[in-house]
Amino acid sequence: xxxxxxHVEEKWTYxxxxxxxxxxxxxxxKKWVRIYRKCGLxxxxxxxxxxxxx
Numbered sequence: 001x002x003x004x005x006x007h008v009e010e011k012w013t014y015x016x017x018x019x020x021x022x023x024x025x026x027x028x029x030k031k032w033v034r035i036y037r038k039c040g041l042x043x044x045x046x047x048x049x050x051x052x053x054x
Contacts, residue, residue, distance in 0.1 A: 004036045
C-alpha cells in the first residue's frame with residue numbers, strides 16, 4: 001500500500017498521508033502501519049483482498 005510505504009520509507013506524517021489520499025481517519029493509517037510492521041506486506045494484501053470480496 002502506497003500510504004504505508006510513504007510513512008515507513010519516505011517518513012510522511014499520518015496527516016500528510018490522510019490529506020493526500022483523502023482518508024478521513026488517521027487511525028486507519030496507523031492501523032495499516034502496525035499491521036505492516038508486525039506481519040509484513042502480505043498481511044496488508046490479504047486484508048485488501050478480503051475487503052474486495054465482501
